[in-house]
Amino acid sequence: MAAGVAAWLPFARAAAIGWMPVANLPMPVAPTNKNKHQDELIILNVSGRRFQTWRNTLDRYPDTLLGSSEKEFFFNEETREYFFDRDPDVFRSILNFYRTGKLHYPRYECISAYDEELAFFGIIPEIISDCCYEEYKDRKRENTERLMDDLEDNKDSKLPNMTFRETMWRAFENPHTSTMALVFYYVTGFFIAISVITNVVETVPCGSMPNQRDIPCGERYTEAFFCMDTACVMIFTVEYLMRLFAAPSRYRFMRSVMSIIDVVAILPYYIGLVMTNNEDVSGAFVTLRVFRVFRIFKFSRHSQGLRILGYTLKSCASELGFLLFSLTMAIIIFATVMFYAEKGSSSSKFTSIPASFWYTIVTMTTLGYGDMVPKTIAGKIFGSICSLSGVLVIALPVPVIVSNFSRIYHQNQRADKRRAQKKARLARMRISKSGSSTAFLHSKRNGLNQSLELTGSLEEDQQMKKTTSLLESQHHHLLHCLEKTTNHEFVDERLYEQGYLQTALQNFPSRSPSLSSEEGITGTCCSRRTKKNIQPLSATHTHSHTHNLQELSALHIQCGEQQPLNTSRSSLNLMSDESGSLNCKSSGLVTTAIISIPTPPSNNSRASPDAPPLPNPDAPPLLNPGTDVVKISAL
Amino acid sequence: MMNLEGLEMIAVLVVVVVFVKVLEQFGLLEAGYDDSVEDELELSAVRHRPEGLEQLEAQTRFSRKELQILYRGFKNECPSGVVNEETFKEIYSQFFPQGDASTYAHFLFNAFDTDHNGSVSFEDFVMGLSILLRGTVQEKLNWAFNLYDINKDGYITKEEMLDIIKSIYDMMGKCTYPILKEETPRQHVEIFFQKMDKNRDGVVTIDEFIDCCQNDENIMRSMQLFENVI
Numbered sequence: 001m002a003a004g005v006a007a008w009l010p011f012a013r014a015a016a017i018g019w020m021p022v023a024n025l026p027m028p029v030a031p032t033n034k035n036k037h038q039d040e041l042i043i044l045n046v047s048g049r050r051f052q053t054w055r056n057t058l059d060r061y062p063d064t065l066l067g068s069s070e071k072e073f074f075f076n077e078e079t080r081e082y083f084f085d086r087d088p089d090v091f092r093s094i095l096n097f098y099r100t101g102k103l104h105y106p107r108y109e110c111i112s113a114y115d116e117e118l119a120f121f122g123i124i125p126e127i128i129s130d131c132c133y134e135e136y137k138d139r140k141r142e143n144t145e146r147l148m149d150d151l152e153d154n155k156d157s158k159l160p161n162m163t164f165r166e167t168m169w170r171a172f173e174n175p176h177t178s179t180m181a182l183v184f185y186y187v188t189g190f191f192i193a194i195s196v197i198t199n200v201v202e203t204v205p206c207g208s209m210p211n212q213r214d215i216p217c218g219e220r221y222t223e224a225f226f227c228m229d230t231a232c233v234m235i236f237t238v239e240y241l242m243r244l245f246a247a248p249s250r251y252r253f254m255r256s257v258m259s260i261i262d263v264v265a266i267l268p269y270y271i272g273l274v275m276t277n278n279e280d281v282s283g284a285f286v287t288l289r290v291f292r293v294f295r296i297f298k299f300s301r302h303s304q305g306l307r308i309l310g311y312t313l314k315s316c317a318s319e320l321g322f323l324l325f326s327l328t329m330a331i332i333i334f335a336t337v338m339f340y341a342e343k344g345s346s347s348s349k350f351t352s353i354p355a356s357f358w359y360t361i362v363t364m365t366t367l368g369y370g371d372m373v374p375k376t377i378a379g380k381i382f383g384s385i386c387s388l389s390g391v392l393v394i395a396l397p398v399p400v401i402v403s404n405f406s407r408i409y410h411q412n413q414r415a416d417k418r419r420a421q422k423k424a425r426l427a428r429m430r431i432s433k434s435g436s437s438t439a440f441l442h443s444k445r446n447g448l449n450q451s452l453e454l455t456g457s458l459e460e461d462q463q464m465k466k467t468t469s470l471l472e473s474q475h476h477h478l479l480h481c482l483e484k485t486t487n488h489e490f491v492d493e494r495l496y497e498q499g500y501l502q503t504a505l506q507n508f509p510s511r512s513p514s515l516s517s518e519e520g521i522t523g524t525c526c527s528r529r530t531k532k533n534i535q536p537l538s539a540t541h542t543h544s545h546t547h548n549l550q551e552l553s554a555l556h557i558q559c560g561e562q563q564p565l566n567t568s569r570s571s572l573n574l575m576s577d578e579s580g581s582l583n584c585k586s587s588g589l590v591t592t593a594i595i596s597i598p599t600p601p602s603n604n605s606r607a608s609p610d611a612p613p614l615p616n617p618d619a620p621p622l623l624n625p626g627t628d629v630v631k632i633s634a635l
Numbered sequence: 636m637m638n639l640e641g642l643e644m645i646a647v648l649v650v651v652v653v654f655v656k657v658l659e660q661f662g663l664l665e666a667g668y669d670d671s672v673e674d675e676l677e678l679s680a681v682r683h684r685p686e687g688l689e690q691l692e693a694q695t696r697f698s699r700k701e702l703q704i705l706y707r708g709f710k711n712e713c714p715s716g717v718v719n720e721e722t723f724k725e726i727y728s729q730f731f732p733q734g735d736a737s738t739y740a741h742f743l744f745n746a747f748d749t750d751h752n753g754s755v756s757f758e759d760f761v762m763g764l765s766i767l768l769r770g771t772v773q774e775k776l777n778w779a780f781n782l783y784d785i786n787k788d789g790y791i792t793k794e795e796m797l798d799i800i801k802s803i804y805d806m807m808g809k810c811t812y813p814i815l816k817e818e819t820p821r822q823h824v825e826i827f828f829q830k831m832d833k834n835r836d837g838v839v840t841i842d843e844f845i846d847c848c849q850n851d852e853n854i855m856r857s858m859q860l861f862e863n864v865i
Contacts, residue, residue, distance in 0.1 A: 024826065
């Protein structure tokens with residue numbers, strides 16, 4: 001029941017008195033009105049903007065937030081109003097929904113913001129009224145498409161363990177992944193071009209023998225052309241077989257359009273091979289050669305524009321169908337009329353209606369060859385009407401097709417642009433994030449956690465606490481608890497890999513990451529023990545990031561004496577006995593402070609910058625390069 | 636002189652027609668239908684403002700506050716200030732989704748539209764409600780009689796009653812238990828007439844009606860049912 005009609009319920013009930021004299025049975029008891037304060041104004045404070053409405057108005061839709069008792073959670077006792085910390089502009093539409101029963105979607109509003117507000121207030125988007133529903137749906141579809149694009153891009157990243165087959169398939173689908181794929185891509189493109197050119201040149205008349213007419217080149221240099229053809233077909237066959245082998249789903253691959261084109265392109269050759277001996281069917285053989293031109297469609301793998309064109313035509317199928325249908329109708333009508341109009345005139349070319357079809361088509365498409373011309377007056381009049389209407393009929397569906405093409409093309413362009421910008425965007429976001437996301441490790445370095453273990457001095461404690469907010473410190477504490485629970489520590493991704501390598505290559509019995517974790521670090525004992533053994537490691541910090549996808553910052557740690565870097569995990573456990581932080585000059589120790597555990601490659605670039613995803617903090621923070629910076633994370 | 640044959644004549648006709656149409660487009664030839672514009676203006680001018688609050692307070696038995704609430708609800712649904720029959724039927728039908736309430740709504744509309752001008756204004760609405768909710772039993776019964784008397788001649792005939800009863804049963808719709816049979820409304824009418832028609836003359840007058848209802852316990856009790864609707 002529509003809510004506005006609820007206002008008429010008292011009337012309907014009153015009108016029920018009309019049934020009473022007619023009724024034979026006694027009536028049920030009427031429900032009583034329990035709460036008497038139906039008619040009161042309530043104040044809704046949305047981020048400072050005050051809206052007022054009757055309580056009745058909100059009660060119209062009891063299954064939403066404002067209509068149910070859920071709003072009591074937002075009631076502010078002191079100010080006697082309901083406070084919502086949401087967007088007041090969107091709230092306007094939502095409140096109007098209660099008032100008028102119609103939900104409108106404002107065009108200037110972002111679709112996802114609007115969706116979120118609707119979800120918050122418990123209103124389903126399907127009740128958006130007809131005037132705004134189309135717009136809403138269109139924008140929603142656009143948005144989802146865009147998100148789908150981005151999602152697909154993320155999938156492109158390389159998974160660590162791919163079988164040979166999968167690598168090959170990826171190389172085929174996306175030539176930019178490796179140099180081999182690129183080479184393959186260009187080679188096949190080259191051979192397609194060669195093949196097409198060969199087909200064309202074959203029919204050009206070459207120089208003639210003195211006593212014969214011009215013969216096409218194909219017949220003059222038969223072997224050369226045959227060799228070319230064979231080479232091309234062999235390449236295509238090999239390519240097709242390789243794709244077939246690498247395809248994840250062979251059945252689906254064989255049904256796809258591109259593979260059918262491939263097959264059609266190479267089949268004539270093989271059929272020709274089989275049939276050369278039989279002279280009777282050489283006519284058919286010649287026809288088969290026509291199919292060789294389909295090789296040109298293989299270019300669509302190489303050109304995105306072609307693919308877009310094909311996709312557009314497919315998506316405009318209905319418009320094209322309509323165009324064809326209306327043209328056919330018009331052709332038949334005009335052909336009939338022209339035939340009967342020209343029937344009277346002598347030596348008329350319009351011998352039958354099908355013969356007039358040709359005239360009609362040529363006229364409607366404004367070609368006007370002039371091989372068939374009406375001679376009677378009626379014929380001329382109808383002929384001119386025909387040509388005028390032809391322009392209209394053809395011009396009408398064309399803009400629809402054009403706009404479709406434009407939309408798809410721009411979408412593609414936008415997708416490419418976004419992909420190109422994504423790397424830079426991610427980089428910039430990481431820089432801004434780095435302060436907060438690795439704050440935990442920062443704080444480890446600064447000895448915050450140490451202070452939590454009751455070994456630091458009080459002033460240090462207060463000084464450190466000043467720089468981090470309550471939220472941060474609580475978060476750090478949480479991460480710290482996790483470390484304690486699992487008896488492992490958060491490590492820098494790069495250092496983890498290096499450490500991993502080291503354990504493989506060198507023997508570091510007391511140094512290896514695995515070992516130190518096995519020892520069951522409790523912090524103090526281990527650190528003291530390993531404080532003495534600091535071994536220089538191979539300089540591993542200079543290469544910032546090669547195989548790791550999203551590393552940006554390089555760790556430049558220098559110490560006064562240029563001591564080589566100790567990237568071992570155990571240095572983490574260094575704890576000063578004296579103070580919260582070691583500095584280089586005092587102890588001559590260089591320690592890398594940051595160790596984080598490896599982040600999975602498919603990093604969500606949209607992760608909130610304030611809190612790092614547990615328990616994978618991102619790239620190491622930027623230390624100030626060039627200064628004598630040594631920070632020790634003390635655990 | 637040209638010898639125009641059949642098809643040529645048609646061709647010439649076509650050309651002439653196209654020519655005329657083009658002239659019309661340019662406004663050089665008046666087509667002769669320019670009434671439609673004024674019609675639209677008329678419809679949109681229908682607006683109605685009720686009399687003042689004091690007058691309504693005097694005429695009905697509602698308090699000021701109640702009148703305010705009623706008017707707000709009324710105006711919300713019908714911003715133009717009047718309800719025409721279509722809207723009335725729509726609104727009433729929303730309360731009975733399973734059946735067809737349009738016939739009964741039609742009768743109801745006629746009962747509310749006391750001045751028979753085809754639309755129910757706020758005054759009509761509120762006067763009707765005043766009788767139904769705050770009126771004496773006599774007034775209520777009067778109102779009910781008025782509802783049943785379709786042609787307002789002072790007598791309820793069997794046909795009128797049959798129409799009314801059928802429209803009430805229509806509101807039930809198809810899915811009822813027990814299943815609605817053809818003769819049920821007729822039987823209902825018979826029962827009604829047996830009760831009400833004292834002198835067996837085939838019609839029920841207002842006095843017979845009021846008399847009979849006042850003697851019926853059930854009816855009396857049910858008349859008080861909707862006392863506190865507002």
